[in-house]
Amino acid sequence: MRLAPYLWGAFAALIAPVVLFAQTNGSSFSAAGTSVADWRKDTHAPAMDCAALREREAADYRIGSAEPDPGFPANTCTVRGRVSPTVEFVVNLPAHWNGRLYMHGNGGYGGQSVHGSYGVATRARAVSLGFAAAFTNLGHDAERSPGATWAHDNREAEIDYSYRALHETAVAAKAILTHYYGRKPSFAYFEGCSTGGGQGLKAAQRYPADFDGIAIGAPVFDFVGLQIYGWNNQMAIRETPLNAATVARLGDFIMARYDAVDGLVDGVIDDPRRVAFRPEHDLPRSGSGGFGAAVIEALERIYAGPMVNGRPLYPGIPVGAEPAGQKYQSGTNAPATPESGWATRLFPDASGYAQQKDNVETWLRFLAFEEDDPGLDWTSLDIVRDLPRMAYMSAIMDVASTDLSLFRKRGGKVLMYHGWADTGVNPLMTAEYYDRVLQDDENAPDYFRLFMVPGMFHCRGGLNVDRFDAITPVIDWVERSHPPSRLIASRVEGEEVTRTRPLCAYPQVVRYSGSGSIDQAANFGCESPP
Numbered sequence: 070m071r072l073a074p075y076l077w078g079a080f081a082a083l084i085a086p087v088v089l090f091a092q093t094n095g096s097s098f099s100a101a102g103t104s105v106a107d108w109r110k111d112t113h114a115p116a117m118d119c120a121a122l123r124e125r126e127a128a129d130y131r132i133g134s135a136e137p138d139p140g141f142p143a144n145t146c147t148v149r150g151r152v153s154p155t156v157e158f159v160v161n162l163p164a165h166w167n168g169r170l171y172m173h174g175n176g177g178y179g180g181q182s183v184h185g186s187y188g189v190a191t192r193a194r195a196v197s198l199g200f201a202a203a204f205t206n207l208g209h210d211a212e213r214s215p216g217a218t219w220a221h222d223n224r225e226a227e228i229d230y231s232y233r234a235l236h237e238t239a240v241a242a243k244a245i246l247t248h249y250y251g252r253k254p255s256f257a258y259f260e261g262c263s264t265g266g267g268q269g270l271k272a273a274q275r276y277p278a279d280f281d282g283i284a285i286g287a288p289v290f291d292f293v294g295l296q297i298y299g300w301n302n303q304m305a306i307r308e309t310p311l312n313a314a315t316v317a318r319l320g321d322f323i324m325a326r327y328d329a330v331d332g333l334v335d336g337v338i339d340d341p342r343r344v345a346f347r348p349e350h351d352l353p354r355s356g357s358g359g360f361g362a363a364v365i366e367a368l369e370r371i372y373a374g375p376m377v378n379g380r381p382l383y384p385g386i387p388v389g390a391e392p393a394g395q396k397y398q399s400g401t402n403a404p405a406t407p408e409s410g411w412a413t414r415l416f417p418d419a420s421g422y423a424q425q426k427d428n429v430e431t432w433l434r435f436l437a438f439e440e441d442d443p444g445l446d447w448t449s450l451d452i453v454r455d456l457p458r459m460a461y462m463s464a465i466m467d468v469a470s471t472d473l474s475l476f477r478k479r480g481g482k483v484l485m486y487h488g489w490a491d492t493g494v495n496p497l498m499t500a501e502y503y504d505r506v507l508q509d510d511e512n513a514p515d516y517f518r519l520f521m522v523p524g525m526f527h528c529r530g531g532l533n534v535d536r537f538d539a540i541t542p543v544i545d546w547v548e549r550s551h552p553p554s555r556l557i558a559s560r561v562e563g564e565e566v567t568r569t570r571p572l573c574a575y576p577q578v579v580r581y582s583g584s585g586s587i588d589q590a591a592n593f594g595c596e597s598p599p
Contacts, residue, residue, distance in 0.1 A: 094529045149183055166200075172202070173188050177263070181204075181211060182211075182212070201242070218443075221441050227436070227462070231465055243257065256282070260539065263527065267468055277481060282546065284486075291383065317392070337524035339489065344389075346388050352368070437462060477515075483516065535559075537556045558570055
């Protein structure tokens, strides 16, 4: 894979996944519509009792429990098991199976329990539509080993986390389905965002037979670059602390100056690549809205991104996430107090917690180098000195190719999305990755499509629409040969839909027709970029 125009040069092997909480954007199957009837045309009853699955002996996995689950539709059989040595999984089996398997991904450094609530609502929705559903803890327990501490001197755990656990769970889930219903699954699908986005892309490349369709959001292609990007931001903020008031003034300045660049004043910058913003050149230094020299210097470093010998290693943060927008409580669909996309990630909350700093610190100590250093001071990183030492772990952790040919030959389809106002995983890298896919294969849209979401934060939330169904279009693409050209997304405030917009297949962009409400999708279309 070529990383140009961003520096990787001699370190071209380095590129990877992960970061954050969301396994989906919270709207899976919400646009199922007429597809539901197709899914329920031919259903299959179990060929055996749920409890009898405990007696199943398999060489590759062990079943620990098989029992009805009150958190799922009636007569759902929930199976929990383990793949040696520490990969745990759960499979939810409906009473009336539609012949399909649905799996969702993890968030952050993984380790979400298969006994907990993580992803249960999403899997229950899938089961109610006749899908069997599955999930894995990626081989470790986040409560016992928070952050990346589970990786300390444990190469097998790192491989499980990176790609093996998802594959082994898919294999085990299919075997359990075949045994329980007396027939193999017809189709298998995966959905994930953030860490889950990286999981899905790795599955398509490493194990192209695992899934027929994959919906992924905000995937991390360059794990090393992303963490150095976070380190660069945190070093700038460490030297010149930023707070909510400063970032709010910054957001006001940027929106007043650049909101209309896309031709519509709507509180959203639709493509930050069209905004030529340089803090040292553009920000006022005096008056009520002025910024001090130290703050401007810190912002210049953040927007420029990390540099090596005067050359960019990774793109800086894109403009557009500075103003306060709608965010969600971690792991739920409940809106949190509106705040900037920079809040909590870049600059700390009231308790002093900043997610980027936390991610960078645990990464440097347990995942950056072949030899761990639990006492390492995160501020001691020297990019020129330390980057070559990260190559070994990058070989384990990275999504290192734009080649999806084996997945394509099996008829597989990938729908990828990313919010343009994402401060968790840089959207510029996703757009650049897809551009390189198109350069390598002009027919890529036949099996791989990208949808950029103006104003959306990490996986969901933000200044614009953020609710849309990514998995149903993939299923329709695989089974009905209907490639998605646009998705309809909503903004929900409280219980009310306050805005709808189309999302366009990249590189197309959404454009206002010139009449009608700017909060109605019917008044927008998809056009080629200027």
